[in-house]
Amino acid sequence: MLTIKNLHVEVDGKAILKGIDLEVHAGEVHAIMGPNGSGKSTLSNVLAGRDGYTVTQGDVLYQGDNLLQYEPDERACRGVFLAFQYPVEIPGVNNVYFLKAAVNAIRQYQGKEELDAMDFMALMKQKMTLVKMDNTLLKRSVNEGFSGGEKKRNEILQMAMLDPKLAILDETDSGLDIDALRIVAEGVNQLRHSQRSIVMVTHYQRLLSYIVPDYVHVLSEGQIVKSGDKNLALELEEKGYGWITEEVA
Amino acid sequence: MPDTATEVASLVDKDYEHGFVTDIEADTVPPGLNEDVIRLISQKKNEPDFMLEWRLKAYRHWLTLQPPHWAHINFPEIDYQAISYYSAPKSDKERPKSLEEVDPKLLETYEKLGIPLEEQKMLAGVAVDAVFDSVSVATTFKDKLAKEGVIFCAFSEALQTHPELVKQYLGSVVPMTDNYFATLNSAVFSDGSFVYIPKGVRCPMELSTYFRINASHTGQFERTLIVAEEGSYVSYLEGCTAPRRDENQLHAAVVELVALDNAQIKYSTVQNWYPGDENGQGGIYNFVTKRGDCRGHHAKISWTQVETGSAITWKYPSCVLTGDHSVGEFYSVALTHHHQQADTGTKMVHLGKHTTSTIISKGISAGQGQNAYRGLVRIAKQADNARNYTQCDSLLMGSRCGAHTFPSVEVKNPTATLEHEASTSKISDDQLFYCLQRGISEEDAVSMIVNGFCKEIFKELPMEFAVEAQKLLDMSLEGAVG
Numbered sequence: 001m002l003t004i005k006n007l008h009v010e011v012d013g014k015a016i017l018k019g020i021d022l023e024v025h026a027g028e029v030h031a032i033m034g035p036n037g038s039g040k041s042t043l044s045n046v047l048a049g050r051d052g053y054t055v056t057q058g059d060v061l062y063q064g065d066n067l068l069q070y071e072p073d074e075r076a077c078r079g080v081f082l083a084f085q086y087p088v089e090i091p092g093v094n095n096v097y098f099l100k101a102a103v104n105a106i107r108q109y110q111g112k113e114e115l116d117a118m119d120f121m122a123l124m125k126q127k128m129t130l131v132k133m134d135n136t137l138l139k140r141s142v143n144e145g146f147s148g149g150e151k152k153r154n155e156i157l158q159m160a161m162l163d164p165k166l167a168i169l170d171e172t173d174s175g176l177d178i179d180a181l182r183i184v185a186e187g188v189n190q191l192r193h194s195q196r197s198i199v200m201v202t203h204y205q206r207l208l209s210y211i212v213p214d215y216v217h218v219l220s221e222g223q224i225v226k227s228g229d230k231n232l233a234l235e236l237e238e239k240g241y242g243w244i245t246e247e248v249a
Numbered sequence: 250m251p252d253t254a255t256e257v258a259s260l261v262d263k264d265y266e267h268g269f270v271t272d273i274e275a276d277t278v279p280p281g282l283n284e285d286v287i288r289l290i291s292q293k294k295n296e297p298d299f300m301l302e303w304r305l306k307a308y309r310h311w312l313t314l315q316p317p318h319w320a321h322i323n324f325p326e327i328d329y330q331a332i333s334y335y336s337a338p339k340s341d342k343e344r345p346k347s348l349e350e351v352d353p354k355l356l357e358t359y360e361k362l363g364i365p366l367e368e369q370k371m372l373a374g375v376a377v378d379a380v381f382d383s384v385s386v387a388t389t390f391k392d393k394l395a396k397e398g399v400i401f402c403a404f405s406e407a408l409q410t411h412p413e414l415v416k417q418y419l420g421s422v423v424p425m426t427d428n429y430f431a432t433l434n435s436a437v438f439s440d441g442s443f444v445y446i447p448k449g450v451r452c453p454m455e456l457s458t459y460f461r462i463n464a465s466h467t468g469q470f471e472r473t474l475i476v477a478e479e480g481s482y483v484s485y486l487e488g489c490t491a492p493r494r495d496e497n498q499l500h501a502a503v504v505e506l507v508a509l510d511n512a513q514i515k516y517s518t519v520q521n522w523y524p525g526d527e528n529g530q531g532g533i534y535n536f537v538t539k540r541g542d543c544r545g546h547h548a549k550i551s552w553t554q555v556e557t558g559s560a561i562t563w564k565y566p567s568c569v570l571t572g573d574h575s576v577g578e579f580y581s582v583a584l585t586h587h588h589q590q591a592d593t594g595t596k597m598v599h600l601g602k603h604t605t606s607t608i609i610s611k612g613i614s615a616g617q618g619q620n621a622y623r624g625l626v627r628i629a630k631q632a633d634n635a636r637n638y639t640q641c642d643s644l645l646m647g648s649r650c651g652a653h654t655f656p657s658v659e660v661k662n663p664t665a666t667l668e669h670e671a672s673t674s675k676i677s678d679d680q681l682f683y684c685l686q687r688g689i690s691e692e693d694a695v696s697m698i699v700n701g702f703c704k705e706i707f708k709e710l711p712m713e714f715a716v717e718a719q720k721l722l723d724m725s726l727e728g729a730v731g
Contacts, residue, residue, distance in 0.1 A: 048682075048686050049685075049686075050682055051678060051682070071685070072682065072685040072686055073684075073685040073686075073688055073689060073690050073691070075686075076685065076686050076687055076688035077688045081686075082686050084683065084686075086679075087683070088677075088679045088680050088682075088683040089680075090680055090683070090684075090697070090698060090701060091701055091702065092698075092700070092701025092702055092703075092704040092705075093697050093698065093700075093701035097697075098684075098687070098697070099687075101689055101693065101697065102684075102687035102688050102689055105687075105688040105689050105690065105693070106688040109688065141701065158687065162687065162688070
């Protein structure tokens with residue numbers, strides 16, 4: 001699904017990622033953990049194609065194809081989804097309208113027929129139960145005035161609607177209380193699928209107790225310094241990141 | 250990663266779709282302005298004496314005035330002697346009785362604009378008093394309106410058929426001495442629309458006039474007068490497009506609205522005149538005086554405007570709230586792009602007791618566009634319990650444009666309640682990236698964000714107009730982000 005080879009990325013001339021290698025197969029869930037400033041968000045943003053990140057070296061293959069050649073909207077249409085750490089508010093744009101535009105843009109790109117209003121709403125109703133989304137949120141503008149938990153649920157609802165092949169969850173647990181975290185995690189778990197890969201970027205282990213990863217990677221100073229299974233996350237929780245960085249040094 | 254600025258530049262450079270010129274022989278007065286020209290205009294239109302007197306008085310006053318320089322706009326001095334003050338299609342001498350008699354070239358122009366009169370007849374009950382250059386060439390739905398006693402005709406026609414009404418109300422809202430451009434208009438106005446809604450009548454359809462400037466070098470001086478008698482209601486739509494021109498064209502219109510007791514006038518404008526090219530060459534100068542007088546108690550006047558065109562817009566649709574419990578509203582979207590400049594806003598003058606006014610202004614600036622909101626809320630001494638709510642929002646796209654807000658308030662009565670809210674925002678890279686990451690193209694994303702920003706205004710427009718307005722914004726803004 002996703003192969004990252006020796007990826008080097010600069011931001012404003014400063015090297016942030018210094019040779020990342022990662023292989024994610026279909027159906028797998030990978031957690032990328034690391035202290036602040038280790039390059040976790042940079043990795044998410046580069047995969048999604050955000051402006052301001054310069055790839056100086058290395059390759060990213062997605063479904064065997066060079067991912068970096070595509071514009072951000074094309075990547076989305078090809079099945080790459082990023083759940084934002086800070087979902088953006090768009091005043092005056094209705095949440096449902098936005099989602100319908102997104103769903104149909106992607107369907108169009110993939111050569112599928114656009115969904116009409118009836119089919120769309122039916123699908124929407126079904127997916128909303130995944131994240132226990134309240135109907136009233138549909139009438140509001142995209143993320144405007146949403147609480148932290150509502151925003152993150154909205155992200156997962158979008159993920160459910162857009163049906164991506166590769167989902168990158170950037171600090172999805174940040175700003176969530178324990179109940180909201182559980183709802184969001186359950187939503188994600190129901191979206192786990194043999195044909196879908198999930199890359200979770202997180203600072204804390206707690207998300208991983210709810211969404212149990214197949215692999216855990218530790219990112220430090222722009223490199224993956226240790227990989228393992230879910231037990232690695234537990235070890236990190238216990239000992240902190242200092243242990244790893246010292247061990248590597 | 251693509252460079253957003255260059256990408257934007259290429260997307261933005263979309264030619265003005267309505268830039269074409271219809272080749273019709275025009276009956277044009279040589280350039281220049283003096284009393285003889287005014288006499289000639291009046292004579293050509295076979296006007297009653299009072300009209301000529303009025304024009305001459307205005308002209309003599311105009312000679313004593315200086316062009317205003319207070320607005321936040323820049324343009325070279327206009328040579329008023331280089332402008333031709335009258336232009337009528339040849340067919341004017343033998344007025345067409347029906348569409349069949351209308352110059353086919355003219356009809357073709359409408360076809361190009363997407364507003365064929367033939368279709369208009371059947372469409373949505375909209376009667377069109379089409380103004381092509383200065384003379385109205387075709388008016389539809391007259392019979393249906395006549396049944397209700399509604400008068401909707403060319404201004405020049407009203408001068409022939411209802412001179413007493415014109416005489417009673419002309420200049421009663423915008424005096425001929427009002428300002429430089431209004432005074433000029435009073436002297437040389439060519440034609441426009443006249444609307445009269447009798448007592449208690451709810452006008453059965455939206456009244457609509459399409460303006461179009463055509464003959465080269467011809468200033469366009471429209472005059473519109475709408476009178477709503479006691480308890481009546483009318484919704485009037487004004488929409489404009491203009492052909493491509495290299496030299497700047499002056500447009501100085503005057504619109505006067507009079508609403509008597511319990512009457513309501515809704516005046517909507519979608520303005521799409523040629524804004525000039527991406528280097529700021531050409532384009533229309535739009536210096537308009539629009540004012541409504543809520544002369545009776547419980548009268549209501551609403552101005553809704555979507556301004557996307559013109560090189561320079563200088564326009565302040567205003568309400569004078571004379572009657573007790575009268576209501577004034579102003580809803581505006583003004584967009585400036587490339588080198589466009591807009592200085593627009595409103596005045597709400599509260600004279601009556603318990604009068605209320607609402608101002609919602611949305612300015613969008615892209616490219617090197619400059620957008621200024623200028624508003625005045627005046628509460629007179631006798632206007633007890635007056636209320637105003639003002640909201641000014643600006644949206645900036647790119648880093649070379651500007652948004653300016655000049656609100657002013659004069660309150661002479663302590664019982665007044667005024668609220669003012671203002672915001673300035675930028676279409677952020679975050680918002681755009683968020684949309685892109687959901688598979689939505691940059692163009693669609695910008696359109697979505699801008700339309701979201703303008704939503705409050707669009708919902709005030711009649712349905713067909715709202716759709717047109719949305720299209721206009723999309724067209725004017727494709728990819729305008731940097």
